[in-house]
Amino acid sequence: MGVDLLAGLGLAPLPPLGRAPRVLVFDSGLGGLTVLAELVKAIPGADFVYAADDAGFPYGALDDQRLVARVVAVMERLVAREVPDLVVVACNTASTLALPALRARFALPFVGTVPAVKPAVAASITGLVTVLATPGTVRREHTRAMIDAFAGKAEVTLVGAPNLAAYAEAELRGAPVDDALMNAEIAPCFVERRDGARTDVVALACTHFPLLTRRFEAVAPWPVTWIDPAPAIARRAVALVGEQPADLAAPSRALFTSERPLPPPLALALSARGLAQVEREHFPLR
Ligand code: DGL
Numbered sequence: 001m002g003v004d005l006l007a008g009l010g011l012a013p014l015p016p017l018g019r020a021p022r023v024l025v026f027d028s029g030l031g032g033l034t035v036l037a038e039l040v041k042a043i044p045g046a047d048f049v050y051a052a053d054d055a056g057f058p059y060g061a062l063d064d065q066r067l068v069a070r071v072v073a074v075m076e077r078l079v080a081r082e083v084p085d086l087v088v089v090a091c092n093t094a095s096t097l098a099l100p101a102l103r104a105r106f107a108l109p110f111v112g113t114v115p116a117v118k119p120a121v122a123a124s125i126t127g128l129v130t131v132l133a134t135p136g137t138v139r140r141e142h143t144r145a146m147i148d149a150f151a152g153k154a155e156v157t158l159v160g161a162p163n164l165a166a167y168a169e170a171e172l173r174g175a176p177v178d179d180a181l182m183n184a185e186i187a188p189c190f191v192e193r194r195d196g197a198r199t200d201v202v203a204l205a206c207t208h209f210p211l212l213t214r215r216f217e218a219v220a221p222w223p224v225t226w227i228d229p230a231p232a233i234a235r236r237a238v239a240l241v242g243e244q245p246a247d248l249a250a251p252s253r254a255l256f257t258s259e260r261p262l263p264p265p266l267a268l269a270l271s272a273r274g275l276a277q278v279e280r281e282h283f284p285l286r
Pocket of ligand 1: 027028029031032057058059060061090091092093094134137165205206207208
């Protein structure tokens with residue numbers, strides 16, 4: 001599947017529905033909240049369901065076969081339960097692998113999240129760009145193909161951070177992570193060539209990572225531009241939703257696949273993002 005189609009370009013817009021469109025925003029955990037925030041701004045009239053497969057988290061640690069099977073199985077339940085008009089897979093680790101299987105299985109438009117190599121290269125002055133992702137996304141052929149397609153003359157460093165998604169989850173649950181641990185994850189992003197040129201752009205290729213941008217800024221050895229893909233994903237979703245009535249949207253809801261209790265800081269963070277209503281669709285990882 002081509003790079004553009006994987007991201008959701010080239011899909012047909014929804015026909016007029018005569019009601020608020022239901023948009024299912026899906027991630028392994030809380031990272032997709034960074035995408036939800038942009039979607040809510042871009043499509044204020046939609047009825048949003050935020051689904052976190054927290055029983056399957058972290059997706060970055062699952063092998064390819066297991067991950068595709070898990071994502072399709074969870075989506076099966078979510079689609080039957082929520083009957084969405086559009087699904088945004090707000091997860092690079094799942095999108096770069098499971099989108100072809102999802103599109104083959106469901107007659108629904110899926111917008112994916114792929115590493116923002118092209119905008120990162122365009123934003124770089126030094127030509128030293130880093131793509132920071134989960135180990136799963138780093139392994140993907142699709143990620144390499146994007147770098148081959150869009151790097152041009154830039155030197156792209158691909159960094160797989162094993163723990164960052166979990167750190168972002170911990171912070172939202174009210175358990176801050178040490179600077180030293182944070183630094184150990186992002187240090188390989190910063191490259192200094194012999195001629196003195198330094199990395200100046202880091203593409204955040206996991207939706208969890210923009211939750212930590214302030215922390216990254218605090219520990220980075222020099223300032224860089226951090227590219228958050230969420231606004232581009234929201235633009236793609238807007239193009240697909242088209243003209244729909246905006247006055248009937250229901251309040252957004254969050255849905256989790258585990259029975260893990262919600263600590264008060266997380267309940268507060270969800271509610272601040274318009275997700276005061278939290279539901280469960282218990283589905284343990286086998
Ligand atoms: N938020 C997911 C992504 O964008 C990854 C987190 C995980 O490893 O589950 O890649």
